[in-house]
Amino acid sequence: MSSNQVPTLHYFNGRGRAETSRVLLTLANVEFNDIRNTLPFADDGIKQKATYKQLPYYIDGDFEVSQSLAIENYIANKYNLAGDSLIDKAKVLSIQQASYDISIPIFTNDTDEKKDLYKNETLPRFLAAWEKILVENGGKYFVGAKLSAADVSAYTTLENLFAKNFKDIVDKFTTLTNFKSTFETIPSISNYLSKRPTDLIF
Structure with a gap:
């Protein structure tokens, strides 16, 4: 190139x-x-x-x-990396958009009440959904049988949560933490x- x-x-x-x-x-x-x-x-x-x-x-x-x-x-x-079928493409986009719903409140929550709601309700709800999706798809990839943009979005979101001191919450979802660790070993x-x-x- x-x-x-x-x-x-x-x-x-x-x-x-x-x-x-x-x-x-x-x-x-x-x-x-x-x-x-x-x-x-x-x-x-x-x-x-x-x-x-x-x-x-x-x-x-x-x-x-x-x-x-x-x-x-x-x-x-x-x-x-966008999914091999129309259905898979929709699933990839769903993960991508969820990553924004997870990440944006970290920077926009401006009261203790909002921060507590995010930490205790919103974030666990999204992570539980991701854990379920990942487990039901075999635990290795979020969509289909190979890496996709869904995995990248999930990884960068989880990494950001670790950096922003939400590791204790993410660690409750062992499939997600294992996914993050495995993704980081890709050469x-x-x-x-x-x-x-x-x-x-x-």
């Missing part, structure tokens, strides 16, 4: 809304430019070029796309994690 064919992912030096795309590309063994803009976002050239004047922003040859879930789905479909993922820049965990 020549340098002008290497896709570019613009985001910040953090995980946030770009980490799933980074891990998807890594799992697909795709070389990419991981551009980590500083905060506050000062690169006005990229800001003005991005569709909604915000990041993440992905460029693949002549194709450009904004919005994290759109980027993830583009990558997943291009590299055969390309292990290599990525060992070389990932020190970043802002958001």
